[in-house]
Amino acid sequence: MTNANNMELLHEQREELIGVLKARFEKNMHRHEGIEWVNVQAKLEAATEKLWSLNEMENTGGEPDVVGYDNKKDEYIFYDCSPESPKGRRSVCYDRAALESRKKHKPETSAMDMATAMGIELLTEEQYRALQKLDKFDLKTSSWVETPGDIRKLGGAIFCDRRYDTVFMYHNGADSYYAARGFRGSLRV
Structure with a gap:
């Protein structure tokens, strides 16, 4: 539940989200060595629109x-750190053009449209690989990543996962979608 403009959390929601983020931050200090929560919290409290996006994440x-x-x-840089590609963002094709090109069995939306609506950006391949240095992610799922324009112009899109203790980058038609493929996002606060 948000307020009337739908892009700002109510006070109680902000407090609850900050509590969840603080607990995760403290549990996973290896992801952000040298960063102090008090400074992150001050930034979060000053940027309510960013809190809305983090809540969507x-x-x-x-x-x-x-x-x-x-x-x-x-x-401060936030990434999605769920063990597998976020459940609420799976079964989506890559972008609006891919969605519109499908004649049958269209997914509800695309990764790019969903990210834009949430106020976040898809991870790049470089960011995805950096994330994988912090923990092991996407051992059973995969995640769309930002696709270079030259690949996208040819109808393709790229995604990544981790198998055999190695991070792989693959390609697929941008209009494809699978129950085990979603996307990971980033947000700066």
């Missing part, structure tokens, strides 16, 4: 957590 099963800090921009 949480509600779709992403388990967002801090994975870094950008000194130049003074921003």
Whole structure:
């Protein structure tokens, strides 16, 4: 439940989400060594629209957590850190053009449309590989990642997963979708 403009959480929701994020932060200190929660919380409390996006990440099963800090921009970086691709974001094709090109059995939406609606960005392949250095993710699922324009122009899209203790990058038609493929997002606060 959000307020009337649908992009801002109610006070109780903000408090609950900050509590969830703090508990995850403290449980997974190896993901953000040298970063102090008090500083992250101050940024979160000053950016209610970002809290809304983090809540969307949480509600779709992403388990967002801090994975870094950008000194130049003074921003904390959150990635989806759920063990598998977020459950509430699976069975989606890559983007709007892929969705519209399907004649039959269209998925409800696309990864790019869903990310935009949530106020987040798909991880790039580089970000995905960096995430995999923090823990082991997508051992049974896979995640769409931001696809370079030249690949997308030819009808393809890329996704990644971890198998055999190795991170793999693959390709598929952008209009494909599977119950075990979703996407991971990033957000800067």
